[in-house]
Amino acid sequence: xxTLSAQQPSLRLTAPARVVCGEEFKIQYVVxxxxxxxxxxxxxxxxxxxxxxxxxxxMSSYQIINGKQSSxxxxxxxxxxxIEKAGTYTVPAAxxxxxxxxxxxxxxxxxxxxxxxxxxxxxxxPQTLSGKDLFIQVNANKAQVYEQEPVVLTYKVYTxxxxxxxxxxxxxxxxFLVQEVPVPQQKTFRVENYNGRNYQSALWSQYxxxxxxxxxxxxxxxxxxxxxxxxxxNDDFFDNFFDGGGNYTQVKKVLNAPSVTINVKxxxxxxxxxxxxxxxxxxxxxxxxxxxxxxxxxxxxxxxxSGVGNMKLIQAPKLNLSPDFDVYNPSVTNNTxxxxxxxxxxxxxxxxxxxxxxxxxEIPAIExxxxxxxxxxxxxxxxxxxxxxxxxxxxxxxxxxxxxxQDIRDIHSRRIDLRDVGESTTSGNSVWGGYLIILLLGxxxxxxxxRRRRNGQNENIQMRKRANKTSQxxxxxxxxxxxxxxxxxxxxxxxxxxxxxxxxxLSIPMSEYTLExxxxxxxxxxxxxxxxxxxxxxxxxxxxxxxxxxxxSRNAGEIYAEAEKLISNFEDVLK
Amino acid sequence: MRKVLFLVLIILxxxxxxxNVDGLKERxxxxxxxxxxxxxxxxxxxxxxxxxxxxxxxxxxNAYYREKxxxxxxxxxxxxxxxxxxxxxxxxxxxxxxNKTAGQVNRSSSFLKDWMxxxxxxxxxxxWNMVAYGGxxxxxxxxxxxxxxxxxxxxxxxxxxxxxxxxIVLLGNVCREHQKYYICNRTDAIVMQTVEMKDSPEADxxxxxxxxxxxxxxxxxxxxxxxxxxxxxxxxxxGWIPSHxxxxx
Numbered sequence: 001x002x003t004l005s006a007q008q009p010s011l012r013l014t015a016p017a018r019v020v021c022g023e024e025f026k027i028q029y030v031v032x033x034x035x036x037x038x039x040x041x042x043x044x045x046x047x048x049x050x051x052x053x054x055x056x057x058x059m060s061s062y063q064i065i066n067g068k069q070s071s072x073x074x075x076x077x078x079x080x081x082x083i084e085k086a087g088t089y090t091v092p093a094a095x096x097x098x099x100x101x102x103x104x105x106x107x108x109x110x111x112x113x114x115x116x117x118x119x120x121x122x123x124x125x126p127q128t129l130s131g132k133d134l135f136i137q138v139n140a141n142k143a144q145v146y147e148q149e150p151v152v153l154t155y156k157v158y159t160x161x162x163x164x165x166x167x168x169x170x171x172x173x174x175x176f177l178v179q180e181v182p183v184p185q186q187k188t189f190r191v192e193n194y195n196g197r198n199y200q201s202a203l204w205s206q207y208x209x210x211x212x213x214x215x216x217x218x219x220x221x222x223x224x225x226x227x228x229x230x231x232x233x234n235d236d237f238f239d240n241f242f243d244g245g246g247n248y249t250q251v252k253k254v255l256n257a258p259s260v261t262i263n264v265k266x267x268x269x270x271x272x273x274x275x276x277x278x279x280x281x282x283x284x285x286x287x288x289x290x291x292x293x294x295x296x297x298x299x300x301x302x303x304x305x306s307g308v309g310n311m312k313l314i315q316a317p318k319l320n321l322s323p324d325f326d327v328y329n330p331s332v333t334n335n336t337x338x339x340x341x342x343x344x345x346x347x348x349x350x351x352x353x354x355x356x357x358x359x360x361x362e363i364p365a366i367e368x369x370x371x372x373x374x375x376x377x378x379x380x381x382x383x384x385x386x387x388x389x390x391x392x393x394x395x396x397x398x399x400x401x402x403x404x405x406q407d408i409r410d411i412h413s414r415r416i417d418l419r420d421v422g423e424s425t426t427s428g429n430s431v432w433g434g435y436l437i438i439l440l441l442g443x444x445x446x447x448x449x450x451r452r453r454r455n456g457q458n459e460n461i462q463m464r465k466r467a468n469k470t471s472q473x474x475x476x477x478x479x480x481x482x483x484x485x486x487x488x489x490x491x492x493x494x495x496x497x498x499x500x501x502x503x504x505x506l507s508i509p510m511s512e513y514t515l516e517x518x519x520x521x522x523x524x525x526x527x528x529x530x531x532x533x534x535x536x537x538x539x540x541x542x543x544x545x546x547x548x549x550x551x552x553s554r555n556a557g558e559i560y561a562e563a564e565k566l567i568s569n570f571e572d573v574l575k
Numbered sequence: 576m577r578k579v580l581f582l583v584l585i586i587l588x589x590x591x592x593x594x595n596v597d598g599l600k601e602r603x604x605x606x607x608x609x610x611x612x613x614x615x616x617x618x619x620x621x622x623x624x625x626x627x628x629x630x631x632x633x634x635x636x637n638a639y640y641r642e643k644x645x646x647x648x649x650x651x652x653x654x655x656x657x658x659x660x661x662x663x664x665x666x667x668x669x670x671x672x673x674n675k676t677a678g679q680v681n682r683s684s685s686f687l688k689d690w691m692x693x694x695x696x697x698x699x700x701x702x703w704n705m706v707a708y709g710g711x712x713x714x715x716x717x718x719x720x721x722x723x724x725x726x727x728x729x730x731x732x733x734x735x736x737x738x739x740x741x742x743i744v745l746l747g748n749v750c751r752e753h754q755k756y757y758i759c760n761r762t763d764a765i766v767m768q769t770v771e772m773k774d775s776p777e778a779d780x781x782x783x784x785x786x787x788x789x790x791x792x793x794x795x796x797x798x799x800x801x802x803x804x805x806x807x808x809x810x811x812x813x814g815w816i817p818s819h820x821x822x823x824x
Contacts, residue, residue: 174779212771212782313785315769329675408671409664411637412630413604431751434708442715449723 009033009098011105015091018191020198021115024051024082029094029105034058034073042094044081053079086114113193129228129253132197133160136204136224136257144263147214148279148310149373150342151262153207158192158199161228164250168224168257170207175217179338181206208338210310211264221259228253267371272378276317278370280309280342284317286366286383294393299353303330303366303383306346309373311336316349317366324361326354355390362387467504471497471567475560482556488546490556494563495542498535501567505574515539527573534566600631607634612641629659636668645676646788650765653824657758660696676789695750703751710743764806764821766790772814776803783814792821
């Protein structure tokens, strides 16, 4: 046992804070080492009736955690006591000797509640369970308040039975801003005397209510549902043996918490002009957070409002700074806690101020007017005015200047025609007029183009007529020459017929007429290559024969037919 | 004789009235220039009682801004923006004042709706008309090409251009009507003084939120209640506030 018990030897007194007269309870003195000796006999008040004691019990434990050994032991001296008369008593301290040293315990107060008048009332059964055995009390800390002044509403449950569960909900309340005070989930019950009977009581829930309007505001009765457990007396030996004798039935019980009326008064008139809307006990402070203040650099200015009141409804205080400062909306930090007194803590408003010019300035005092709920008057608190010196900081870059959004843009001073304003922007007539004009222009263009195309088509037809006419004329004269056997003239007429047809049909003036030009136009108008070649061959054949008429082996009739067929083929292709 | 006199009087009075309005903007502008902002405000306000124009609202907003009345400045910039959303000065000053007033609430409407709304407000009504006219002109020219030309590629392109042109006409008209709708149905309002939003119009209603001046709200239902209107915040929260606390844009 290498470990030393590092803890100081101590002697502790434990006893219940409240007891009922005539009921026995334990008073214990606990020493936290085992080698204690000689507890001095405490001198209990005369109303204390020591039924038994002191009994000494020694307890020791020994544990190894992560290889480390530790041990602890204690000695408990227990007295079994009952008190005969109601009242408040002091349980005296005791002393003990530990390792030769004398140590003393604490002393404590104990309240003895009077015993119940109905001597030993029957414990409630599921059949007799009544509102006297289990009920809920509501308590408002003030019956009369001003608007915005918090009221604390406390729901307390009193029970003489074994209450297992309890649930109830605060309804939505009109006229109040309601906030629930967090209370521990695990309720601690303590004895309390109510109307001559002793109950186990516990704080069930607590609300802080901020009245938002004046008048008689009613908090309605709330329905709670409880589950109560009763032991069942069972005489059957075997049942008791196997179930351990602990049989219970559970009974549901509806509890109605009474309604509460709160009289809310209007804040006294006249309200000061710059009243902030805050009600409570508050204070305001302001300070500059920066050490050096320079132009175009952030100056952090902190205003905090602290105290108790309706903190959440306070507006950010306004700073009345000279136009040489740009003030941005403050960021708000909420450092408040909901307590039974109201919302307590501080609201911190951090302003970012950007000085634009160097020099000495004063940040003026901020006035904060609130309604003091204790003195029932309007109170004005002022921060101290602060003198600051703005040193020259960096220059703004051009980009920052444009981004800085220092000022609005200038007014529009162009002349406007007000006579038809209000109609032209909203009425639809002018719009459809515009469409009509565009559509009409479109129709005009359409008509014009249509006419031009039709003319073009007519021209085409006329050209074809003329081409056929002239070529036929030449062909006719060629036939005549063929009959006469005049070969040279025959070929000339065939050549003429082809030339006349091509020049008229393809609208090539005679002056520009060449065989190459004709071929080019034909290929442009997507006439098949074979047809063009045929045409070229025939024309060159005719030319050739004109100069060497004897060398032809082919029949004149064949040539004639070929020319005629060629022309009709062209007519098929050229449309 | 009497009738004629009466007619002359009517014509004269009409003429006089128009003449009055005519000079007012210039007078307001010159008062503004010399720093008489509150006088400029009253001149502009008289003018706006008879005729409304984006420029006058804009100038009035500037005058209120100089008087450090941010709520009214915001209100008038919003009106100017409604009538002429494409003006860069209006946009600039509006966003500046919006940043200066408290209570910017996040919008909760859908991205697509926001986007379409901002597209429609890129141009003003006249500009959208011009866009629609341009679209129609493109469509007609393309149709003529399609109808009269023989070249296949050109006809194909022209067919597409007709469709595009007609779509542009549709776009221009939709955007213009969108803006007109908001000009004719003014449901947006600016909170002019700090006010508590309640959950019902009754006197004993619960407070849901505190609205500060400069907050933008939208009237939700047209149910007439004495001095109370139902509104929605940009984040969708709904409630009732006294009607005297807001001014419609």
